[in-house]
Amino acid sequence: MVDPMKQFWVTVAAVFVALLIFVALPVVFLTGAMVSAVTSPSASGPSGPVVIELDLRGGVTDQAPQNPFAMFSGSGLSVMGIVDVLDRAQDDDDVRALFVRLPEAGMSPAAADEIRQAISRFRRAGKPVIAHSQGMMQSGAVVSSYMVGAAADEFWLQGNAALQAAGLQTEEIFFARAFERYGVEPQFEQRYEFKNAVNPFLQSDYTAAHREATLGWMNSVYLSAVANAARDRDMDRTVLQQALEAGPAMGEAARERGLVDRLGQVEEAEQRALTRAGEGAETISFASYAARPDTRRHRGPVIAVIEAEGPIVTGTGGSASPFGDASTIYSDRTAEAIYDAIEDEDVKAIVFRVSSPGGSDVASEQILAAVRAAVAAGKPVVVSMGAYAASGGYWISSEASHIVAQPTTLTGSIGVFGGKFVLSEALARFGVDIRSLSVGGETANLFSPADEFSAADRAAFSGWMDQIYDGFIQRVSRGRELPIERVREIARGRVWTGTEALRLGLVDELGGFHEAVQRAKVLAEIDEDADVQLRRFPAQQGFWEQLGLAFGGGAEAARALITLGALANDPDVQAAVREVQTARARAEGSHVLADEPL
Incomplete structure (x- = not known):
């Protein structure tokens, strides 16, 4: 009360x-940073023919942030927003071309896949795309940024800039020797050898399994990006790969290798986009065009869209800070959205967008139970996987009617880990003593940082991990209609890319949100060419409503x-x-x- x-x-x-x-x-x-700039007629930019400028240099999330202060940090761009706006723009006669500014560093491979697909649909509508880069530095998945540029009609590079996208790179920091030196004792259980999230605490180098799994998904991501870029640039894949792997290419060298089409400053590339757009065309920012009223999708059958990004935790998120920018999947809120869609008689199917590295098993089960209820109620659930749907992210997806993943989505990781850090020795070195008292059962101080696991503690905790892992296996077996022993073979905590997951039967189709909506129409027996309404659950709130709720009022x-x-x-x-x-x-x-x- x-x-x-x-x-x-x-x-x-x-x-x-x-x-x-x-x-x-x-x-x-x-x-112009707040309400009037977003809602006034002048905010929609010029009337008549326009070129949309999409600037990817500020970073991209998978889904639009839910907190009311997100406008003050980051670019505000999301993959889902880009897909939605470009799909709208391709049918807008006023939009004549797209001008893309590429990031210097890498971007999420799955996000790059989805943006590339949206650009391809835009081009198929007969509208040119010009991409411009001020150079690319070898870091992370920079080859994915290159792939987005390769999807354009014309790929421009600033004349004095270097393009370096020679591969895919990652690193891991291992703490085992430091923990040993300072008296910190990590005690963890993993199921099983590929569940390597805790390896940095336990090891000083990659284990054989950790190395195998990491190189496996890295090779898959890299080769997928190169193949897509070669296809879009109409080049032989081997030739393009050799050109990329030859090392940094400055200006003219990049053009000679076939990596880009033209050299020039950003103003020249923008003018080229305006020229191709036709007489009288003006540039409009992506945000300004997105703020224009969207008159589509207000007729036809309803497909619910439910978005979930970030780690999975229990609760509603009501106590979360409105100033935070991290996305989180709250089990109460997400499950309630699914049940609301079930109860809405207009909803014929649900597209569940998931981008999560995992989280709480009980929170994941609460969301999965809602997915299960939707399917039982005759409302197909199609999961659209974003950057990753691993561990708990795969748990909540496993019993959907259909799963769509990008070729580079990191998925699977069917496994579990848990444990604690024993800090008594580390603190003692600084004159701090930690002592534990408990009453009740033998395992009452199971997670105390003061004491190591006793034999009884270890046995109880290990049994608990086994039960969670077995439960995960059973859900995947039931949802994917795979024998339990087969799931055990491909599980063991290993992360797979979407391409590998399709081969293993963990997903049904490669693609993005667009393909997920099309599949939902098929499963709901809606004509594939019919217009549908995409109705978000929960309904998107305005700035002032979000602000009031965020402050707990x-x-x-x-x-x-x-x-x-x-x-x-x-x-x-x-x-x-x-x-x-x-x-x-x-x-x-x-x-x-x-x-x-x-």
Whole structure:
């Protein structure tokens, strides 16, 4: 039951925050960084023919962040947003071309796959794509960034820049010798040898299994990117691979090797895009075009879209900081979204977007139970895997009606680990003594950092790990219709790419969100060419509603903030604020050149 006084003061605090924000609105109007810049007609950019500029240099998440302050950190771009907007733009007669600015470093291979596919669909609509790079440095999966550029009609490189995408690289930091030196004792159980997430705590180098699994997925990702780039550039794969592996190529050398098409500054590449777009075309930012009203998908059968990104934990996320930018999958919230879609009579199928490295087994089971309920209710669930769907991410996907993964999605990791760090000796070296007392059963202090596992502790904990692992195996066996012994062979904690997972029967199809929607239509017996409504669960909230809920004010605070948000968007209020800001600026001796927001 809610404490009325507590609720009152929480509401007062939330409204106070709202008032502070409202007072700060003159700054907002000047910078264009907040409400009016997003919702006013001028924010949609020029009318008539346009070239969309997609700048990937600020990084890309898989899904749009849920917290209200995400606009102040990062690029704000998500793979799901890029796919949605480019699919809309390819059917928009006003959009004549796409101009892509490529990152200097690597990007998530699966994200690159999905963006490449969206670019390919855009090109098939008869619209040119120009990509520009200011150089690429060998780091991480930079070959994936190169693959995105290769998908364009024209790939430009700044003349004095180097292109270095000679392979795929990763590193691991191992702490075993440091822990031994400083008296930290890690005690962990893994199921089994490929479940290497805890290896950095236990080893000083790659084990044979760790090395095998890592090189396995790295080779798969690298060869997939090279093959896609060669196909898009109409080159022999071996020739392109040799050109990439020859080392850094500066300007003209990159063009001579066939790695790029043209050399020039970014302004020249942008002008080329405008020229190809036709007379009168103007450049519009991706964010500005995305803010334009979307009139599609408001007719036809409904397909629910549920998104889940990040580690999987129990709870609702109600206590999470609104200033955090990390995505998290909360089991209560995600399961509730699935049950809401089940109860909605309009929903014919569900597309469940998953991008997760794993997490809590009980939280994963709660979400899987909801997936199972949807399938039992006659609503097919198609999982669309993002950057990864490993461990708990695969657990929540395993009993879906159909699984779609990118060739480079890291999936599987059917295994479990757990344990603790014993810190008594490490602390003792600094004169700090930690002592443990317990009552009850033998294993009451099982996870105490003061004591090592006793024989009884180790046996109990090991048995627990075995039960979780066996439960995981059973769910995969049931969901994928594979014999349990076959699942045991391909599990053991090993991570596979989507290409390998398809061969093993862990996924059904290679592709992205677009392919997942098409499969959902088939399973729901909807004509493949029919228009459908994509309805998100839970419904996306506006900025002010998110802010109210983020500060814990509940419905009343949310309503107060929404009201203030409506006032902030009211033209009369905006005009009054502009008059105040102009008068204040003049009184302070400023030279005001325009009364309109900049």
